[in-house]
Amino acid sequence: EAGVVQSPRYKIIEKKQPVAFWCNPISGHNTLYWYLQNLGQGPELLIRYENEEAVDDSQLPKDRFSAERLKGVDSTLKIQPAELGDSAVYLCASSLGDSYANTGELFFGEGSRLTVL
Amino acid sequence: AQSVSQHNHHVILSEAASLELGCNYSYGGTVNLFWYVQYPGQHLQLLLKYFSGDPLVKGIKGFEAEFIKSKFSFNLRKPSVQWSDTAEYFCAVNRGRLGKLIFGQGTELSVKP
Numbered sequence: 001e002a003g004v005v006q007s008p009r010y011k012i013i014e015k016k017q018p019v020a021f022w023c024n025p026i027s028g029h030n031t032l033y034w035y036l037q038n039l040g041q042g043p044e045l046l047i048r049y050e051n052e053e054a055v056d057d058s059q060l061p062k063d064r065f066s067a068e069r070l071k072g073v074d075s076t077l078k079i080q081p082a083e084l085g086d087s088a089v090y091l092c093a094s095s096l097g098d099s100y101a102n103t104g105e106l107f108f109g110e111g112s113r114l115t116v117l
Numbered sequence: 118a119q120s121v122s123q124h125n126h127h128v129i130l131s132e133a134a135s136l137e138l139g140c141n142y143s144y145g146g147t148v149n150l151f152w153y154v155q156y157p158g159q160h161l162q163l164l165l166k167y168f169s170g171d172p173l174v175k176g177i178k179g180f181e182a183e184f185i186k187s188k189f190s191f192n193l194r195k196p197s198v199q200w201s202d203t204a205e206y207f208c209a210v211n212r213g214r215l216g217k218l219i220f221g222q223g224t225e226l227s228v229k230p
Contacts, residue, residue: 003160040126042207042220043161056217091161106218108161 002026004109006092012115018080021112025073025094032069033106034060034077035091043091049075079114087116121210123221130198131229138193138224140208150191151209151218152182161207167191178202200230 005024013019025032030051035043046065048056051072060067064083069075079086090113093106124139142148152164165176172184182193191208208221 040222042121042209042222044220045217048217093161105163105166106161110160 004092004094004107006090006109006112008112009110010113010115012117013082014117015084016081018078019082019114020076020078021090021092021114023075023077023092023109025075025092026107029094029096029107030072031095031097032075033091033093033095034067034075035093035108037089037091037111039088046077046090082114082116084116087114089113121208121219121221123206123208123224125224126222127225127227129227129229132200133197134228136193136195136198136202136226138206138208138226140191140193140221142189142191142208142210142219144189144210144212146212149211150182150184151211152176152180152191152193153207153209153220154204155207156204164193164206198226198228200228202226203228 004026007022011019032049034046036046037043045059047054047060047067049069052069065079067075067077077090089111091111092109095106121142130136150167153161154164155161164180165174165182167174167184173181175181180193180195182191184191203226205223205225207223209218211218
């Protein structure tokens, strides 16, 4: 079974440029997450989707970050414009489970490492 | 503030040494507890989890963790580490039906051959 696929693995951009990350979850997983992992820190949730619906985006900086999961399968996370402080690893994860009973395992992708110069 | 704390940022051990990584959380009520591991160059993966029942849970690769409710702790242990255990270990807490998994800052484990 294929795992969570993310691309690109690495991205270097100059500040104020836009960047987008793509995630394809495990087939059949209705819940998709985007996490931010700063150097030396644990992952922090940015947004969680249940199918097409963003059910928790309280930690997503909406002035520059946006995300979509139009058909309830793959998802895109965009930053526009990028700032120096956005340099981090952006992790995508997926899981089975409904909106309020997520006590199971998250399956993570390998992450997209962003460097903003 | 509600949080998950891991006491050690970097632990260095020799092979065959015993391991204990500390994890404390500050949430009240029912919680689900996890340890995730990230081997060099690989994705985060679940090591073990506690939902209910026996507070001593066993995971993959000989790891175990003990939930002590009175201490709000979920420490990870392994009697004898191997070089291949070199990785970063993350404790995480999920408050059940709220669905958000909160991670600690991680502990980097380096095992010397």
